[in-house]
Amino acid sequence: MIHFFQVLVIGLVAGAIYALIALGYTMVYGIIELINFAHGDIFMIGSMLSIAALSLMGVTGNSHPTGIILVLMLIGSCLFAMVGCALLGVLIERVAYKPLRNAPKLAPLISAIGVSLILEDAGKLWNGINYIRFPQIFPRFDYCLWPISIDSVLPPHVTCLAKPADSVIVTSNNLLDIIVAVVLMVALTWLVARTKMGRAMRAVAQDRDAAALMGVNVDRVISSTFFIGAALAGAAGFIYGLQYGSTIYSIGFDYGLVAFIAAVLGGIGNIRGAVLGGLLIGVLEQMTSFIPDSDVYGFGLPHGGGAWTRAVIFAVLILILVFRPSGLLGQQTPEKV
Amino acid sequence: MSSVRTLLPPPDTRKVIIKWVVALLLPLCVFTFVWSGEGIVNNVFLGYLGAETSTTFTWTTLIEATIFVAALYMVIIALAGYLTAADSGRRGWIETWVDIVAQVVVPLLLVQLMGLIMGLAASIIVWGAYSFGRSRVRKMLNYTPPPPLASLDTLTEEARAQRVQQATAAGFWFATIFAVISLVADIIYYVAGLVSNTLLIWIVARTIILPIAGYFLGQLGGRTAMRRALKAKENGANGNGVAKSKERQLASLSLARAKEKIREIVPTDQPLLGPGAQRFYMILVVAFAVFYPVIDPLLFGYGTDGRLAAYGDAGYYVILALGLNIVVGFAGLLDLGYVAFFAIGSYVWGLFGSSQFQLLTGITVQPTIWGWLFWPMVIVAALIAALWGIILGAPTLRLRGDYLAIVTLGFGEIIPVIFRELDKYTNGINGIVGVYSPALPGVNWNSITTIPYYYLILALIVLCVFANIRLRDSRLGRAWIAIREDEIAASSSGINLVNTKLLAFGAGAFFSGIAGVYHAAKLGTVSPDNFNFSDSIIYLAMVVIGGLGSIPGVIVGAIAVYAINLQILGQLDTLAASPDNILHVFRSIPNFAFNNVRGMIFGIILVAIVIFRPEGLIPSARRKRELHHEEQKIPEADEGDALEEPPGAPDFEESVRVE
Amino acid sequence: GPGTSTTGNNGGAGSTTIKVATDFPVSGQDTANGKPAQNGAELAVKEANDQNFIPGYKFQFVPKDDVGAQGVYDPDTGKKNVTELIGDALVAGIVGPFNSSVAQAEMPVANQAPIVLISPSNTNQCLTREGADIGCSGAQDKVPTLRPTGKTTYFRIATTDDHQGSVIADFLYQKKNYKKAYVVDDTTVYGAGLADIFVKEWKNLGGTIVGNRESKQKSNDYGGTLANIKAAHPDVVFFGGTDSQGGTQFRQQLQNDAGTSSLPFAGGDGIQNTSFAKTIGAKGAPTYATVAKVNETILPAAKTFIDSYNKTYGEDQYGAYSAGGYDCMKIVLAAIKRAIGDGAKTPKDSNDADGGKTFRQAVIDAMMKTDYSGVTGHHTFDSNGDTSNKVISIYQIVEANGKTDYQFVDQISAK
Amino acid sequence: MLKLSNVNTYYGPSHVLQDVSLEVNEGEIVCLLGANAAGKTTTMKTIFGLVRSRSGSISFDDKAIEKRLTGDIVASGLALVPEARRIFPRMSVMENLEMGAYTRKSRAELSHDLEHVCDIFPRLKERLKQQAGTMSGGEQQMLAMARALMSHPRMICMDEPSMGLSPIMVETVFNTVVRIRKEGVTVFLVEQNASMALKLADRGYVLQTGKIVLSDTASNLLTNDLVRQAYLGGA
Amino acid sequence: MSEMQAERVEGTPSEPVTAEPLLELSQVTKSFGGLTAVGDVDLIIRPKEIISIIGPNGAGKTTVFNLITGIYRPTKGEIRLEGKSTVGLNPDQVLTRGIARTFQNIRLFNNMTVLENVLVGQHTQLKAGVLGSLFRTPRVRHEEEAARERAVELLSFFGQSLVDRQDEYVINLSYAERRRVEIARALAAKPKLLLLDEPTAGMNEAETLEAVGYIRRLRDELGLTILLIEHKLAVTMGMSDRIAVLDYGRKIAEGLPEEVRRNKMVIAAYLGQSAEEPEQSAEMQEQTEDHEVK
Numbered sequence A: 001m002i003h004f005f006q007v008l009v010i011g012l013v014a015g016a017i018y019a020l021i022a023l024g025y026t027m028v029y030g031i032i033e034l035i036n037f038a039h040g041d042i043f044m045i046g047s048m049l050s051i052a053a054l055s056l057m058g059v060t061g062n063s064h065p066t067g068i069i070l071v072l073m074l075i076g077s078c079l080f081a082m083v084g085c086a087l088l089g090v091l092i093e094r095v096a097y098k099p100l101r102n103a104p105k106l107a108p109l110i111s112a113i114g115v116s117l118i119l120e121d122a123g124k125l126w127n128g129i130n131y132i133r134f135p136q137i138f139p140r141f142d143y144c145l146w147p148i149s150i151d152s153v154l155p156p157h158v159t160c161l162a163k164p165a166d167s168v169i170v171t172s173n174n175l176l177d178i179i180v181a182v183v184l185m186v187a188l189t190w191l192v193a194r195t196k197m198g199r200a201m202r203a204v205a206q207d208r209d210a211a212a213l214m215g216v217n218v219d220r221v222i223s224s225t226f227f228i229g230a231a232l233a234g235a236a237g238f239i240y241g242l243q244y245g246s247t248i249y250s251i252g253f254d255y256g257l258v259a260f261i262a263a264v265l266g267g268i269g270n271i272r273g274a275v276l277g278g279l280l281i282g283v284l285e286q287m288t289s290f291i292p293d294s295d296v297y298g299f300g301l302p303h304g305g306g307a308w309t310r311a312v313i314f315a316v317l318i319l320i321l322v323f324r325p326s327g328l329l330g331q332q333t334p335e336k337v
Numbered sequence B: 001m002s003s004v005r006t007l008l009p010p011p012d013t014r015k016v017i018i019k020w021v022v023a024l025l026l027p028l029c030v031f032t033f034v035w036s037g038e039g040i041v042n043n044v045f046l047g048y049l050g051a052e053t054s055t056t057f058t059w060t061t062l063i064e065a066t067i068f069v070a071a072l073y074m075v076i077i078a079l080a081g082y083l084t085a086a087d088s089g090r091r092g093w094i095e096t097w098v099d100i101v102a103q104v105v106v107p108l109l110l111v112q113l114m115g116l117i118m119g120l121a122a123s124i125i126v127w128g129a130y131s132f133g134r135s136r137v138r139k140m141l142n143y144t145p146p147p148p149l150a151s152l153d154t155l156t157e158e159a160r161a162q163r164v165q166q167a168t169a170a171g172f173w174f175a176t177i178f179a180v181i182s183l184v185a186d187i188i189y190y191v192a193g194l195v196s197n198t199l200l201i202w203i204v205a206r207t208i209i210l211p212i213a214g215y216f217l218g219q220l221g222g223r224t225a226m227r228r229a230l231k232a233k234e235n236g237a238n239g240n241g242v243a244k245s246k247e248r249q250l251a252s253l254s255l256a257r258a259k260e261k262i263r264e265i266v267p268t269d270q271p272l273l274g275p276g277a278q279r280f281y282m283i284l285v286v287a288f289a290v291f292y293p294v295i296d297p298l299l300f301g302y303g304t305d306g307r308l309a310a311y312g313d314a315g316y317y318v319i320l321a322l323g324l325n326i327v328v329g330f331a332g333l334l335d336l337g338y339v340a341f342f343a344i345g346s347y348v349w350g351l352f353g354s355s356q357f358q359l360l361t362g363i364t365v366q367p368t369i370w371g372w373l374f375w376p377m378v379i380v381a382a383l384i385a386a387l388w389g390i391i392l393g394a395p396t397l398r399l400r401g402d403y404l405a406i407v408t409l410g411f412g413e414i415i416p417v418i419f420r421e422l423d424k425y426t427n428g429i430n431g432i433v434g435v436y437s438p439a440l441p442g443v444n445w446n447s448i449t450t451i452p453y454y455y456l457i458l459a460l461i462v463l464c465v466f467a468n469i470r471l472r473d474s475r476l477g478r479a480w481i482a483i484r485e486d487e488i489a490a491s492s493s494g495i496n497l498v499n500t501k502l503l504a505f506g507a508g509a510f511f512s513g514i515a516g517v518y519h520a521a522k523l524g525t526v527s528p529d530n531f532n533f534s535d536s537i538i539y540l541a542m543v544v545i546g547g548l549g550s551i552p553g554v555i556v557g558a559i560a561v562y563a564i565n566l567q568i569l570g571q572l573d574t575l576a577a578s579p580d581n582i583l584h585v586f587r588s589i590p591n592f593a594f595n596n597v598r599g600m601i602f603g604i605i606l607v608a609i610v611i612f613r614p615e616g617l618i619p620s621a622r623r624k625r626e627l628h629h630e631e632q633k634i635p636e637a638d639e640g641d642a643l644e645e646p647p648g649a650p651d652f653e654e655s656v657r658v659e
Numbered sequence C: 001g002p003g004t005s006t007t008g009n010n011g012g013a014g015s016t017t018i019k020v021a022t023d024f025p026v027s028g029q030d031t032a033n034g035k036p037a038q039n040g041a042e043l044a045v046k047e048a049n050d051q052n053f054i055p056g057y058k059f060q061f062v063p064k065d066d067v068g069a070q071g072v073y074d075p076d077t078g079k080k081n082v083t084e085l086i087g088d089a090l091v092a093g094i095v096g097p098f099n100s101s102v103a104q105a106e107m108p109v110a111n112q113a114p115i116v117l118i119s120p121s122n123t124n125q126c127l128t129r130e131g132a133d134i135g136c137s138g139a140q141d142k143v144p145t146l147r148p149t150g151k152t153t154y155f156r157i158a159t160t161d162d163h164q165g166s167v168i169a170d171f172l173y174q175k176k177n178y179k180k181a182y183v184v185d186d187t188t189v190y191g192a193g194l195a196d197i198f199v200k201e202w203k204n205l206g207g208t209i210v211g212n213r214e215s216k217q218k219s220n221d222y223g224g225t226l227a228n229i230k231a232a233h234p235d236v237v238f239f240g241g242t243d244s245q246g247g248t249q250f251r252q253q254l255q256n257d258a259g260t261s262s263l264p265f266a267g268g269d270g271i272q273n274t275s276f277a278k279t280i281g282a283k284g285a286p287t288y289a290t291v292a293k294v295n296e297t298i299l300p301a302a303k304t305f306i307d308s309y310n311k312t313y314g315e316d317q318y319g320a321y322s323a324g325g326y327d328c329m330k331i332v333l334a335a336i337k338r339a340i341g342d343g344a345k346t347p348k349d350s351n352d353a354d355g356g357k358t359f360r361q362a363v364i365d366a367m368m369k370t371d372y373s374g375v376t377g378h379h380t381f382d383s384n385g386d387t388s389n390k391v392i393s394i395y396q397i398v399e400a401n402g403k404t405d406y407q408f409v410d411q412i413s414a415k
Numbered sequence D: 001m002l003k004l005s006n007v008n009t010y011y012g013p014s015h016v017l018q019d020v021s022l023e024v025n026e027g028e029i030v031c032l033l034g035a036n037a038a039g040k041t042t043t044m045k046t047i048f049g050l051v052r053s054r055s056g057s058i059s060f061d062d063k064a065i066e067k068r069l070t071g072d073i074v075a076s077g078l079a080l081v082p083e084a085r086r087i088f089p090r091m092s093v094m095e096n097l098e099m100g101a102y103t104r105k106s107r108a109e110l111s112h113d114l115e116h117v118c119d120i121f122p123r124l125k126e127r128l129k130q131q132a133g134t135m136s137g138g139e140q141q142m143l144a145m146a147r148a149l150m151s152h153p154r155m156i157c158m159d160e161p162s163m164g165l166s167p168i169m170v171e172t173v174f175n176t177v178v179r180i181r182k183e184g185v186t187v188f189l190v191e192q193n194a195s196m197a198l199k200l201a202d203r204g205y206v207l208q209t210g211k212i213v214l215s216d217t218a219s220n221l222l223t224n225d226l227v228r229q230a231y232l233g234g235a
Numbered sequence E: 001m002s003e004m005q006a007e008r009v010e011g012t013p014s015e016p017v018t019a020e021p022l023l024e025l026s027q028v029t030k031s032f033g034g035l036t037a038v039g040d041v042d043l044i045i046r047p048k049e050i051i052s053i054i055g056p057n058g059a060g061k062t063t064v065f066n067l068i069t070g071i072y073r074p075t076k077g078e079i080r081l082e083g084k085s086t087v088g089l090n091p092d093q094v095l096t097r098g099i100a101r102t103f104q105n106i107r108l109f110n111n112m113t114v115l116e117n118v119l120v121g122q123h124t125q126l127k128a129g130v131l132g133s134l135f136r137t138p139r140v141r142h143e144e145e146a147a148r149e150r151a152v153e154l155l156s157f158f159g160q161s162l163v164d165r166q167d168e169y170v171i172n173l174s175y176a177e178r179r180r181v182e183i184a185r186a187l188a189a190k191p192k193l194l195l196l197d198e199p200t201a202g203m204n205e206a207e208t209l210e211a212v213g214y215i216r217r218l219r220d221e222l223g224l225t226i227l228l229i230e231h232k233l234a235v236t237m238g239m240s241d242r243i244a245v246l247d248y249g250r251k252i253a254e255g256l257p258e259e260v261r262r263n264k265m266v267i268a269a270y271l272g273q274s275a276e277e278p279e280q281s282a283e284m285q286e287q288t289e290d291h292e293v294k
C-alpha cells in the first residue's frame, strides 16, 4: 500500500509537469488546430533558461541562498524562463506559423517539426551535448505522509513511523512543483473562462473571420495564445529543473510527445482536460512498474511493465478514446481553448 | 504545295528550325563533349570492336549501354522534329536559348561537377533564381508573354503535312550538324592521339548514319506533334470553327485550368512543356533509370555501389510515401504511426526469411531455396500489413482528425515494443541477423549487392505507382477523396464510411509492408530500434512537402527529404574533410562541424519549403485549388469539426448538425 | 573524358594520399555518443599528418555520419556509408561503428569487400564469437552471417559485455560485500546484455537479485521503479545501460529520493563519462562504473592525449569513447604503415578498385599483427578480431580539487 | 459615410471586383443587387478587410480603412452580418451575443441591449443557453443579426440577412432594418429578395460580374426593366 | 390527383387511397436533451408526389430530413420506405434503399470537379472493387465509361452550361450552379425519393423560377418523388401536391397548398399575415406564383 501511494505521489508530481506542457499544446491546438510539435522543445529551452537565470544571479552549484533571497531567486528564474519562452513562442508563431494561416492543414505541422529540429540543435549549440546540472538551491525536506502519528499536544507534532524507504514521502521540491503548477493552471482557467481575452480566444478558435468581425484583433489573440502557452512551458522547464536536477537538449522531444498524448487524452482544446490528462499519464507511467514480468510470474508482460511503459500508456489511451472518442473531457465541455 | 520534296526548308520556317536546332545542340554538345557522352559512346564501340582499351564493359552491360546511348541520341533528334512542328512561333529565339542555357545546360554542368543529387539540388536553386530573375527582367522590359488562348488554331491537312515536312527537315539538319561537329571534334582528338584507330570505323559510320536517322526521327517527331493538333473540318471552309468552339469551352473554365488545357494543344507557345514533349522526356528518364547502373561509373566515376545503395534506400522511402499518401493524401486521415506497418512488413520477412524461422518452427530452412520465397512473401507480407492496417484502423474509425492521429501514433509506438519484448519469437532487442536476399535465376544476389536491389526497388516503385494511380482514379479513390472533403455528404452519397476508411488504412499499410520486406532483405538484419515515432514523422514530412495527394509530388518529396537529409546534410562533413572541396574552408572555423547544425539546417529547410510552397513541391491539381480558395471555405460552423463521430454512432447525433 | 580522377594521382604510381574513415552517429539525438569518438579519431589523423607518420604519405580523414533521416543512428545509413567508403579505392580502413545494431548491418559488407572495420565501442560479444557459454547460440549465433568470407576483418578494442558484466559483479560482491542487488536495464542491446551477464555472475557468486530484474524503457521519471527498489531493500543498484537512455535521470532520481539516496549505484561503460559524473556529483552513496579498458589516466600517453583533445575540441566534448576512437584510428594508421613497409602498393586513385582491394588486404593482414600501446592500454588481436586487452577498470565518482569526475578504483583482468 | 472608389479585388488570378465605386451616406438604406457570383459578398469582405483589394480606396467617415485590420474597422463603428451566418458554433447563444458587444466597454448597457435584441428575436431568448452550432439554420441567421446589433454600430452591412428565414421572420428582419435606421443607423444591404429590399431602400446599386452597372434611387430601380428582368423574375 | 386530396382534412394522417405509400413516417419523435425537435410526426408520401414541408425556423424540418436519411436516429417512431423500416440504417444504406438528398448548406466536394462529384453520387451504382480497379478489368473499364456518360447525361438535364464546365472544380461555380450539381449528384444514385432542403435559398427571384422549373421536370420527366423544404411560398405553393406544416416539432397542418395557406394556425405561426402588413407579402406571392403557373 505504501508502495502504491508513493508511486501515486510521484506520478502526480511528474504529471504536473506534463499537465503544464499539455496546456500549451491544447491552447495552441484549440486556437489554430495545430499540433505544435515544437512545444516540447520550448519546454527544453525553458529548463535551460532557468539555469541561465540562476547563473546570471550568481548561483553556482554550491551556493545555498536562504529566506527572501531564495524566494526572489526562484521567482526570478521562473519568470525569466517563462518570459523567455513566451517571447520565443511568439517569435516562432510569427516566423513559422503565421505565413501558413491559410495553408493546407498539414503544412504548419511540418513547419512545427522543422522548428522542433531547429530548437533542439540550438539547445545543443548553447549547452553542449551532455546533461547540464540544475543548481539545487531549493532546500530539500522530506515530508512523511504515511505512516505517521500525530501527537495530541498542541501544536500537533507529526512523526514518521517508518524509515524513509518504507514511507510515503513527498519532498519540498514536489510541493513546490505542485504549487507552481496549480497556481498557473488556476490562473489560466480563470483567464480563459472569465476574461474578455479568453472569450476572444475561443471565438478565434471557432471562426477566425467572424471573430475579426466582432472587433477582435486576431493576430494579437493568436500571439497571446502562443505567449501564454510557451510561458507555461517555460514554467514547466523551471519546475523540471528543480525536480530532477539536470537537463539536456533532447528532453523536449519525449516530453513533448507525452504531453501531447496527455492533451489528447483529456480532450484536445480543453484546458481542464489537459490537466487531467497530464496527471493521469504521469500516474499511469509510474504504475506500469507494477505490471509483473510474465517470464517470472506467469502473468503480466514479458520483461515487466517497465519495458512497455510507452506501449501501455498508448494502449490505455486508445482504449479510452474508443469509448470516449473526444477524450475524457472533450465532449462534456464544448469550450475550446 | 508539297510538290517539291526538299530538305532545304522554305525561308519562313528556317527561323523556327534554327531556333530549335541551336537550342537542342547546346545541351547535347555539352553532354557529349564536355561531359561523358562521347566517352560512353566510344567505350561502347571499343567494346564491340574488341579493342583492349575498354575494360569497363561486359557483354550485358555493353548491350545496356548501347541501348541507352541509342535512346538518348534518338530521342533528342526526334525532339528537334517535334519542337519545330509544335511551335507556334510566337516566342523569340533569344528567350528560348537563354531559357535552355539556364534550365538545362547549367544544371547539366552542375550535375557533372557535384554529382547527381547535389547537382540537382544546386540546379533547383539555380532554377528558382533564374525564374525570379526572368520575371524581374520581363517587368523591366515591360514584356508580357503572348496570351495562351490566342495560339489556339486549327491546322488544315495541308498545313499539317507542311509541318511534318518541316520537322523532317529539322531532324535531318539537326543530326547532320551534330554529325559534322562530332566529326570535327574527333578529327582534332585523333590528331592529338586521343582516339584509337579502331574507332575510326565508328566515326565514319556515325557521320553517315546520323543524317539518315535524323530524317526519319524528325518525321516521327513531327507526326507525334500533329497528333495533338486541332484538326480542321475537311468539308467546311471555315476550319477555325473547331478552334472557336474549343475556345469557348476553354473560356468557360477558370483561367488556371484553361492554361493547363491549352498547353496540350499544338501549335503552342511553349512546346517544351507540352505533353507531347513530355513523352520524349519520359523515354529519356526511363532509359536513364533503367540503365543507370551501367552508365553511372562513366558519368560520375568511382563509388557506383555506394550511390546505388543510397538510391535503393531512397526507393523504399518513396514506396512508404506513396502508401502514406493514400491514407493522408487521398482519404485525409492523419496517420502518425505509419512506421508500424513498415515494421510489420520487415518482421514478416525477417522472421520468415531467415534461420529464425527454423528456430521457431523446427522446419529446416535451405537458404538457397528460401530466397525464392521472397517473391510470394512480398505479397503475403504486404497483405499481413494490410490486415493489421485494417485491424488497427477499426477502433479508430469513430475518431476524427487529430484523435485519429494520436491513436495511429500509439500503434506506431506499440508495435516496435511488441517486437522488442516478445524476444522468444523475434529475438528481441538483438534483432534478427542474416535475413536472406531474394533469389533470381542468373543473378548473384546477397545482402551486399547493390545492382539487383536497385532494379528490385525500381520495379517495386513502378508497381506501387501504377497501383496508386489506378486506385486514385477508381471508384474507391473518388470515395476516399469524397470522405476527406465531407464525410456527411459522402455518407449521404452512399459511401460506407467504415469500409472505405478501413480500405484506405489497408491499402496504405499494404505498400508499407512491401517497403518493409524490401528493407529487411536489403539490410540483412531487422531490429526493433529502427522503427520510431521520428520515422513516421519523416514519412509524413515527405508526403506533405511533396504535395498531399499528388503522386509525382510524394515521389519527389520522398526523394527530396532523403536527399537533403542524407545525401547532402549528412555528407557535408565528409565533403568538407576533403581538402579539394570548397566546403573545406569551413574547417578553418575552430570547432565547426556541419553535423552540429545538421538538424538546424534541415529544420530551416523544412520550414522554408513549407512556407514558400505550402501546398507542396508538386501539388495535386486539387490541392492547388484548395489553397487558392481557402478564404472562401467557410468553416462549416455547425458540422465540420463538430463531427466527432461517424453517423450511426451513439453519440453522433449530439455532436452534429446537418442542414 | 569519362570518370573523375581524384586526389593524389601521381601517374602510374600509388597514391600518396590515403583515406581513413569513421562511421559514427554524430548528429541528432546521438550526438553525445558518436561525436566524441569521431573527434578522437580525427585527432589521431591530424597528429599523424603533423608528425609525418608515414613519410611521403598524407592521410585524409573521411568522417561519415550514420544518423538516418529520422535523427537517430540508422543501420541502413551505416551500411550505405560503408558501401560508399568501399567504393573509394583510396579508403584503407574504417573506424566504427558505435552501435552493435549498426555493426550487424555493416559487418557483412566490410567483410566481403574486404576492408578493415574497427570499433571502439561495440561490446556485444556475439558479433565476433559463438558459443552457448557466452549466450551466442541459436538466434544469437551471428558470426557466420556477419563474417561470410570466414576471414576476420572486423576488430574492436572494447572488451565485450560478458567480461564487463562479470567483473563488476565480482567487484561489488567480493570487494564491497554487497549481497543483494537490484538490476535495471534500459532495454537496448547493450544495456540488456550487460545486465544479463551481471545477473548470471552475481548468482554464480551466491548473491541474490532482489525484487524484479527490471527492464525499463527510457523514461522521464523513474518514480515507479524507485518505489519498487525501496520495497525490495537491496544493497546496491545495478544499471545496465547508457546515460543517454535514461541512466542520468535514473541515477539522479535515486539520489533525490530519501528512500533510495543511500543506495550505491553501479553500471558499465555506458555511464562512465565525465558529463555523467558531473551531473550526478559525488555526494551521498557511491556511484561505480566500469570501462572495458585499462585506466588511461595512469598512462602518460593518455595525459597528453586528453590535454590535446580538450584543447582541440573542448572539455565538454570529451566522451567515454574519445580515447577509443583515437586508439582505433592509431591502430589502423599503424597497420597501414606496416603494410606499406611490407611493400604493399597503395592504389593509384579512387577509381583503382583492384589496387584498392590488394592494399586493403595488406592492411587487414597488418592489423592481425597489431601490437599497440596507446591511451586505452596495450592491444593485440586474437583470431576473432577481439582485443587481448581484457582489462576492466573500475571507477567511482569523486570530487577532487573542485572537480567532479570518475576516479580510478581498481583494475581487474577478465578471465 | 462609407465610400469605395475604384476598388479592384482578386481571388488568385480571377478578377472579381473591377473598379467598383459606391457610396453610402449617413442615415441611408442602400442596397446592392446582383446575380449570384456577381461579387456582392466579395464587396462586403473587401470593405471589412477580410479579403484585401489590390487597388482602390475605401473610406469610412472619411478615414481610409482599406489597410486597417478587420478588428479595428469594426471597432470604429461598422458591423457586418456575414453571409452564411458565421456564428460561433461551440459557444452558447448568450456568449455569441456577448461577443457581438466585444468592442464595447460598458457592462450595464449590455444587459439592456440583450433585452432589446431578444425582443426582436424571441426565439433567441428561449435558447440563450443552447450551443449556437446546434440551432437551426434560420435560428442561426437570427443570431447573426442579433449579434451584429449588439455592437451598436453606426453603420451596419448585411449580406443576405433573410436567407433561410421563414416569411414571418423575413418580415421581422426587414422591419428591424427600418427600425434601426430610425435609430440613426446607416444600412448597407445585400439581398436576393430584390423587390422587398428595394421597397425599403433609398438607393441601390446593381453589380454585374464585378462591375457596377447601374445606380439609382430604389424606386427607379424597381421599375427599371433590366432590374426587373434580371432579378425580379421577369417583367 | 388534386380531387383525391381535396377531401383530406387538415392535420389528420391521410389514409392510403390509391398508390402504396413510398415513404411513411409514423409517430416519429426526435429529442435533443430536453428539446423535442420533432414530435410525433406522421407523414405519408406516395410515388410521384411533390410534397413540401414548411414551418418557422427551428420547427424541425431539417431534422425530419436527417431522420429519414439516417443521419439521426429517431427517439421514437417508425420510418418505412416501401413498407420496410429504415430506422437504424446508416446514411449510405438509406441511399441504397433509394432516398437521396441535398443539404440546406450546399455540401459538395469542393475540391473535386463537377463530373467527379456526380461520379461519387454513382458510388452505389458501381461495382468495381480493389482488385478490379487495380487491374482495370474490361468490366470495370466499361462500367467507368458508362458512369461518365451517365454523369454527363445527368448534367445535361440542367442545360449545356454544366456539361461545358464538367471539368471545373465546383468551387468555381456560381451558387445556383452548385445547387444543380448537388441535385445531379443526388440523382446519380437513381433514387426513388429525392429530398431537397431549401433548394432555392440564396437565389434571386429569377433563379428561383428556373429552379422551380427543373424540380417539376424531375418529377414529370424522371418520375421521381420529391420531398421539399422551402421557405419561399412562391415555390411551395405553386408546385406542391401537398404541404405539411411543422411548428415546434409538431405537424400543425397538412393538405393542399390553398388549404394550408388559409389555415389560421399556419398563418399565425408561419406566414405572418396576421402581422401588420398582410397585403404586401400576399401580393408578392401571387405575383410570383402567377409566373410559374404559366
Ligand SMILES: Nc1ncnc2c1ncn2[C@@H]1O[C@H](COP(=O)(O)OP(=O)(O)OP(=O)(O)O)[C@@H](O)[C@H]1O
Pocket: B628, B629, B630, B631, B632, B633, D011, D012, D014, D016, D034, D035, D036, D037, D038, D039, D040, D041, D042, D043, D083, E171, E172, E173, E174, E175, E176, E202
Ligand atoms: N475564396 C474564393 N476564391 C476564389 N474565387 C472566389 C472566392 N470567393 C468567391 N469567389 C468567386 O468570386 C465571384 C464572386 O463571388 P461572391 O461570393 O462575391 O458573389 P455573390 O455576389 O456574393 O454571390 P451569391 O449571391 O452567390 O452570394 C464568384 O465567381 C466566386 O466563384
Ligand SMILES: Nc1ncnc2c1ncn2[C@@H]1O[C@H](COP(=O)(O)OP(=O)(O)OP(=O)(O)O)[C@@H](O)[C@H]1O
Pocket: B653, B654, B655, B656, B657, D134, D135, D136, D137, D138, D139, D164, E032, E035, E036, E037, E055, E056, E057, E058, E059, E060, E061, E062, E063, E064, E104
Ligand atoms: N444536434 C442538435 N442538438 C441540439 N438541438 C438541435 C440539434 N439539431 C437540431 N436541434 C434543434 O432542433 C430544432 C429544429 O431544427 P431544424 O434544423 O430541424 O429546424 P428547421 O425546421 O430546419 O429550421 P430552419 O428553417 O431554420 O432551417 C432547432 O430548434 C434546433 O435548435
Ligand SMILES: CC(C)C[C@H](N)C(=O)O
Pocket: C098, C099, C100, C101, C121, C122, C123, C124, C189, C190, C242, C269, C270
Ligand atoms: C552503448 C554503447 C556504448 C555501445 C554499445 N557498447 C554497443 O555495442 O552497442
Ligand SMILES: [Mg+2]
Pocket: D040, D041, D042, D083, D159
Ligand atoms: Mg454572396
Ligand SMILES: [Mg+2]
Pocket: B659, D136, D137, D138, E061, E062, E063, E104
Ligand atoms: Mg433547416
